[in-house]
Amino acid sequence: MNLGEIREKIDQTDMQLVKLINQRMEYVLRAGKLKEVILDKAREEQVLRQLLAQARGLIRPEFITTLYESILTESKALQERNLKLVGFQGEHGAWGELAIRSYADDMIPIPCVEFAHVFEGVRDRELDMGMVPVENSLEGAVTEVNDILVDTDLKIIGEIRIPVRQCLLVLPGGDYRDIKVVYSHPQALAQCRSFLSRNKLEPRPFYDTAGAARWLAQERPSSTAVIASPIAAELYGLDIVKEDIGDNTDNFTRFLLISRNSSPVAGNKCSLVFSTEHRAGALFEVLHVFAENEINLTRIESRPIRRNPGAYAFLLDFLGREDDPVVQQALEKIREKTPFFRILGFYPESPTVR
Template sequence: MAARVAFQGERGAYGEMAALQYFPGAILMPLKSFADVFEAAERKKVAYAVIPVENSIEGSVGEVYDLLLLTKLKAVGEVYHRVHHCLIANRGVKISEIKSVYSHPQALGQCRGYLRRKKLEPLMAYDTAGAVKMIKDQKLKGAAAIASRRAAELYGMEVLAEGIEDRKNNYTRFLVLAPGADRRVGKDYKTSIMFSVKHVPGALFGILGEFALRRLNLTKIESRPTKETPWEYNFYVDFEGHQGNRAVKQVLSAVRSKTSYLKVLGSYKKASF
């Protein structure tokens, strides 16, 4: 039976493409917000949620990290999706008629140089494919959207330019979340954790040193405001290894004693480009 998978955005969004990349043949559920995607998986309306956590050009998706802190869902997989941005408009519209461009803030940021060179005004939308749908529904002639070629094809729109991202090595990393953890243990795994540090000198240094002592490679570290006390932060860390392995068990035990809060998001097989 095909898995039911939720993603944020309309049909044709990069989240849908990432979900199909990881789950070919899945039954997909498009949802408007990231919070809606988390809720659908938490209430088991779907088996999995596929959510973007970072882009190779624009960096992390802050809202998602805040939701990861609160959810009981577990990270069970990841996927790197190559992003090819297109400038999309209604059929018959010429590129010289375009004055403004709608898209998700991350997509606008990834095409910042192109928009500046073309003197196009960037306008925010909640989703890339949703921007295409909005331009079609409202029959806008002086506006375009930044989205995938798939979105243009799904909504019967015209691609005016392709590959408009500022860097061609443009990838978005998505996490696959599920109500239950992945119990498999093997090589080429990664573990994700979140923690807050005690307010003593060298606290973060001491935590990171535990990974170095066990030769566990950190692949990402990100800080996010706690939103409770000004200038206090939660840290998100990805590192190589499975939580079922001896060295990872040791480091988690050591880190737990040095943090005021520790959450293990899950262990999952590393994705490849």
């Protein structure tokens, strides 16, 4: 390798080191939610012994000790701040992280492999809250999330609508004319079908948009681009060749903020889940309650109840306040008409982020 190539490898290694330290801090914060005291001297000494056992070659034990003590000091400082941890599905740079950042400045996005892990993390108190997508304006309902909402005891305390503006990302200094293949989540590839066809680019599926960006930055394959968010370009040091390459510019995803507790502020929107008796007109009777009370429905979705094959649950959103007597009377009527009924939460309706 020449000097330039060596320096490029050093830069890549430095970026990986920073990301790994950041990942460690995320685990530290999650562990801090589960333990009663921050200081655990025995645990620290055990980890240091393990690290010193790996100190070979150019790495001096004194350097390992100094580095580890600095990391521990920062870890304790972070735990003492009692930060709000909010889980999202995917790698850093996913649209869920963008939703968290757009919702509030004081939230720390924590990546989770699966949607179920977000709910489990909140339930088990590793996370304070979770941000999950419930529907997309083009693709419709996110079925996995809706299925979990049918069974969960967690509460919805907020929502946000995020515009999905897909971007074409390449390695720094890459020439757009050399691109032959593009990796991304199958849904993102489908949303950019016309752009890919027009530019004669071969689409290849990847498990996650941000994961594709991370893979490109680490593996650095030639003639390759990814479709991901602008924040993914920022996090992984990629160049944005072209923004907003989706076939439909009216592409939005609605995210829900979930918590163990109800919303601390009064809301003008409610989500609930219920089932009906298996007979003609049962669903109409429920919907008629909303109509006769002039309550505006904003969404209704049906999902099979996994614990009861052949039965269906209905997820429904409407505009109304918890302290409105008309709303309370309507909900009481519905409760009497349904064998299964649960209010998922009252929360403030959110405008779309532009």
